[in-house]
Amino acid sequence: HWAKQKNVPTLPGCWPGVGHMLPSLLMQESLEYLADRAYREAPGDASAVGIYFMRKPMLVLRDPDLVKQVLQSDFASFHHNGREINPKADAILARNPFFVHDLQAWRESRARVVGHLSGKKLSCLFAIARNVCEKMTAFVERRLAESKLQEYEPELKKLFERYTGEMVANSAFEVEGQCFADERDPGSFHVVAEGLFEPGLVNVVKQAVVFFLPELAGFADVRFIPQSTEAFFRETLLSILKHRREQPQKPNDFLQFVLDTNDENDTESIIADLLIYHTDVYETSSLTLAFFVYQLARNPEEQDKIRRHVRDASGGKPITYESLKAMSYLEQAVYESLRLIPPASALYKRCSRETTLLGEDGFECRMRPGDGVMLPVMGLQNDPRYWDDPEAFRPDRFGPEQLAERNRYLFLAFGEGPRMCVGMRLGLMLVKLAAATLLLRYRIVPSAKSPWPLEMDRSSFLAYAKGGVWARFKRLEEESVRR
Ligand code: HEM
Numbered sequence: 001h002w003a004k005q006k007n008v009p010t011l012p013g014c015w016p017g018v019g020h021m022l023p024s025l026l027m028q029e030s031l032e033y034l035a036d037r038a039y040r041e042a043p044g045d046a047s048a049v050g051i052y053f054m055r056k057p058m059l060v061l062r063d064p065d066l067v068k069q070v071l072q073s074d075f076a077s078f079h080h081n082g083r084e085i086n087p088k089a090d091a092i093l094a095r096n097p098f099f100v101h102d103l104q105a106w107r108e109s110r111a112r113v114v115g116h117l118s119g120k121k122l123s124c125l126f127a128i129a130r131n132v133c134e135k136m137t138a139f140v141e142r143r144l145a146e147s148k149l150q151e152y153e154p155e156l157k158k159l160f161e162r163y164t165g166e167m168v169a170n171s172a173f174e175v176e177g178q179c180f181a182d183e184r185d186p187g188s189f190h191v192v193a194e195g196l197f198e199p200g201l202v203n204v205v206k207q208a209v210v211f212f213l214p215e216l217a218g219f220a221d222v223r224f225i226p227q228s229t230e231a232f233f234r235e236t237l238l239s240i241l242k243h244r245r246e247q248p249q250k251p252n253d254f255l256q257f258v259l260d261t262n263d264e265n266d267t268e269s270i271i272a273d274l275l276i277y278h279t280d281v282y283e284t285s286s287l288t289l290a291f292f293v294y295q296l297a298r299n300p301e302e303q304d305k306i307r308r309h310v311r312d313a314s315g316g317k318p319i320t321y322e323s324l325k326a327m328s329y330l331e332q333a334v335y336e337s338l339r340l341i342p343p344a345s346a347l348y349k350r351c352s353r354e355t356t357l358l359g360e361d362g363f364e365c366r367m368r369p370g371d372g373v374m375l376p377v378m379g380l381q382n383d384p385r386y387w388d389d390p391e392a393f394r395p396d397r398f399g400p401e402q403l404a405e406r407n408r409y410l411f412l413a414f415g416e417g418p419r420m421c422v423g424m425r426l427g428l429m430l431v432k433l434a435a436a437t438l439l440l441r442y443r444i445v446p447s448a449k450s451p452w453p454l455e456m457d458r459s460s461f462l463a464y465a466k467g468g469v470w471a472r473f474k475r476l477e478e479e480s481v482r483r
Contacts, residue, residue, distance in 0.1 A: 001057040002050030007363050008059065010050045011038045019052025031374070033458035035060050035346040039379030047363040051374075058372035059357070059365060064380065064409035066357055070349055070373050071409070071417035077355040079103060079419065082348035082372060093225055095272045096279065097422070113276060113422045116257045122426060124252035126321040128171045129430055133437040136163050139180040140442070140473060150475065153447050155468040156290035163434055164286045165190030168278045172254040173236050174244065192232050193282055225275070233278070234271055241267075280423050284343050285430045287462065290469045292337040292435055297444045297471040298452055299393045306333050306395075307439045319436055330432050332398035338413035340393065341454070343463050345378040347415060377412040378463075386410050391453070442473040 002010045015022055020038075023029035029037070034051065038060040042049035047063040061067050070078045080101045087094040094100075097110040139162070143152040162179040169177025169189040177189035185191060240255075245264070250256050258273040296303040309329045310319075317323075351367040358364055367373070382390045387397070387410075396402065414421040421427070438444065446452070447470035454465040 001052075005050070005365050007046070008048055008050045008365055009043055009046055011041060011060075014052055017055070019054050019056070021052075021054055027459055029458050030461045031348060032344065032346040032461050033456075035348075035374035035376045036378050036458075038374070039376040039383075044385075047359045047361060048357075048365060053372060056370070056372060058374055059367070060374045060376055062376075062379070062383075063359055063361075063363070064386070064407040066359055066363070067375050067380070067409040067412070067416075068407075069357055070375065071415065071419070074355055074357075075418050077351055077353050077367070078349040078373060079106070080350040080352050081419070082350045090225060091268075092230065092272050092275050093279070096276045110419075110422060112261070112273065115261060116254065116273065116277070117423060117426055121252075121254075121257055122429060123321045125171055125254065125426065126324070126429060126433070128253060129167055129433050130319065132163060132166045132170060133434055135166060135180045136434065137437060137441060139182075140438075142182065144473070144475060152473045153449070153470060154473070155449075155470055156293050157286055157464075157469055160286035160289040160293075160434065161190045161194065161282065163289070164282045164430065165193060167430065168281055170253075172258075172274045172277055173233075174240050174251065174253060174255055175236060187232075192229055193278070225279070230271075230275070233275060234267075237267070237271055237274065241270075281426070281430070283462065284423075285427050287343040287464075288334070288338060288427065289431050289434055291341045291343075291463070292334055292431060293438070293444055293471055294450065294454070294469045295333075295337045295340065295393050296435070296439070297446045300445075302333065302393060302395065303439070303444060306330055310436045310439050314436070314440070319433065324429065324432055324436065327432060327436060329395060330436060331428060333395040334428060334431050334435070335398040335411070335413070336393055336395045339381045339387075339397070339411060340391075341456075341463050342377045342381060342413040344413070344461070345376070345456075345463055347375040347377060347412065349373045349375065375412060380410050380412065438473070441476060443476055445472045445474065447472050 002008045011020055013022075014020055018025060020034060024031065024034060031053065035058075038049050038051050039062055042060070042062060047061070047066060049060045049062065051058050051060055061070065081098060083099060084101075085094040085099040095109060097106055097113060100106040100109045136159075140152055140154075143154075144150055166177040166179040166189065169175050169179065173189075178185045179188050179190040181188060241264075244250070244255065244259065250259075254277055255274070258270055258277075262269050262273070264270075296306070306329060310327055313327045313330075314320075314323045349372070351371045351373065352369055354366070354368055356364060356366050380386065384390050386407075409416055414424045414427075449467065449470035450465070454469065455467075457464045457466050
């Protein structure tokens, strides 16, 4: 297929029948990391490179103008996100806008989520997140108090799953999630959701069946969200609904936003809205925070600069919704961390009608319905052709001038165009608030348990570091006393 197209080299290593999927069949490489490899191994000036997903042709883009065509200008031909979910196996996941491909149904499901996350609603969620941050610092303080060295060395992803898990419990279910309990509680929100996305043989096989063999998933009842997890959330919801109906003063929380827009007897729609919120908040925000705090540990000068900025913006008072909004340099630093390690290392789109991709350099490629397109987020965001010294952590890259000058399709950590992440503002708010809270109290220093740079587990569709992401926290006052 690709040999017939002008200017599209094929990635070497194609095998009859399986195409480039041999490492994937050996559970070593996800489609996202295959796209990343294709990006890096293609001839330096190629605008795109062809791969085969088994026998199916897929085009891996290397030019931000072609990315723009797929995500924005020719959205009608590429609106499909590629992955199919069988509603018989995963009825709730299938309602997440990310997996809805019929245009009208997608618009409706997206509008539901957008409606729950307007500016005013975000400020209500901020108040809940601030309480969760207090629980997090109390937890860190207890760990510091029991340490002889007066330092706490957490695996960051696990620590921040507690934060996002507690956030969901408090804001969507009005219960204590017990995520910051000292003893591991099997009924706590983060333990229930733990490991849903993480790599590992069982998950990699499960995800391959759920996302790429939906008929088999329906037939063999292979689910992404296990029945027991769904049952836990369902029971939690039913136990609080009655109490919520009787409350004269309704709290301003995510549960109430959902109840206000649903028929109160339609528990299926209510639980679907809550679980979409849960899956989307829990994993991406904890991953983003873990990699960001890791970057802070590895870049002490930037850490100090960001801390001074956070102090100035909060003026020595508790952080407010407004003061957090004003922390623009902190936000730039989060973007820079997302540039270096985006949680989704590539985006997958499927062509739904015949069209031609045209590059400014004369590149031309005919796409047929069913052909796949991979947008290698990690590759584009770390390419020395587009980024000066791409390995360096430099939040200045996201200053207003640099943003105005750069092609916006070079940064895709939240996607772009009509299907761009709807929870971006909430995700940024949660990440900024937790990071600012920690920076005001602790110095974050590297841990010997995490190498630099991190070695990524390439078998998963999201970004996970082999062996986890580690750092050490020390109280700021104690440090200055010792100096
Ligand atoms: C920092 C954290 C987050 C990151 C890095 C992130 C990243 C992404 C990415 C890359 C996409 C795919 C875009 C595309 O296909 O073009 C996406 C879609 C989506 N995200 Fe996020 N996300 C984050 C947080 C959230 C949160 C907190 C929510 C909701 C509460 C959320 C809800 C969604 C939804 C519903 C979609 C599907 C949109 C659609 O297909 O129309 N995300 N996100």
